[in-house]
Amino acid sequence: MAAIALQQSRMLWPSLRVPFSRPLLSAAALLPAFLPRSFEWRLPSLASVLELFPPFLLAVPKKKTSHSRKAMRSANKGLHDKRNLVHCPGCGSPKLAHNLCPECYSTINRAWKAKSKQGGGSGDDIPTIGTHD
């Protein structure tokens, strides 16, 4: 597709087809006479850019990191054990310190839901509008 487009563009604008050396000649002609003509103006190509930057500036790994070295680096990235474990004062099961016991909360919540289902709007239920005092 691109090649066809290129050919078409070449055919469409043959007059605009400027050879690459043209600007070179014109630039050289514009220069003063005492300057060396060997000085060439050129669009900087990738190769010339790479010549300016020495190899150690473009960093790249020299070898594949070995399994051993990789493992050594991740030696101190392990998970820490939880040490803030205590007994729940209500049921004796282990729980996080300073937190609610999930077992006890579950029991209390279920008991409350069962009670409110049975009661069906009894006095203990949370009223939306403040009626009883």
Place this chain on the structure above:
Amino acid sequence: MKHGVAFRKFSRTSSHRMLMLRNLVTSLFEHEQIKTTLPKAKDTARLAEKIITLGKKGDLHAFKRAQQFLLQPQLVPKVFTTFAKRYSERPGGYTRIHKFGRRQGDNAPHAILELVDNPRDLRFEMTARAVGWELLGKRLDNDGPRKLAETGVKGVEDVVKQERTSESKGWDGELRPKTRWYLKKVLKYRGEEAVSDLAQKAEDHLDTLLAKPMAPKDVLEKSSKNALEEASEQTAETPYASLKSMRLRAGQTVPGGVRSALNLAQGDLGKTWMTGGRLRYLERRKLGVDKTPLWENP
């Protein structure tokens, strides 16, 4: 940097943030106990207490301000009647935040925000359960729970009344110092019916603990007999069955146990220490002369 900045932004614009907090406060007043993330709970608590203060003031100006804030108009009378009466003696601190672990999807710290002294007060329930557990641990003797299950534990309400008026801060009572402290706090601004309510809840929990099966493993093995016959075969002399047969989870303990949760959870890796040539954790400190080991195979 966030040095000294007082308020949270919650990654929301000012109007969105305010509306979110108003919604949370409205939900809190409606249900009196909500579960949300910890930072949201902290900000909601602050605002909710200010609205309750308006309710306690009770004048027309306060009513209008509360009406502007809350998103359900039928809740405003509740603030000015129910809550104003409930917190008439209490100088501030009308909300309570319980930390509740972390959420599954995003590991957000969760919290339960509740109004103090509401019908479902969590601290009240937990204190009642703690009283039940500790009394059971105290009343268990060498005969084990079987004998206690027949008679039941008596005098729970007397213990509650006694501990409530006790000035002691040490271990010279029926309860742990911390449990005694919580008992006093929870009963401070409540009426006398709360004392009997707490005692009733403690007794119920105690009965539940006693009713747990003594040796479920043995029951499963002997499938020919049914569970009732199996349980009735145990006599009063049978002490608490070996802890293996109770099928406790890692870190779980029994009433009167002395080992810490971390030590139990670590199992064989847990540190043990010796006193006088005998492994420390084998002794049931609270039961005086009883020297029977708690574990079959140390």
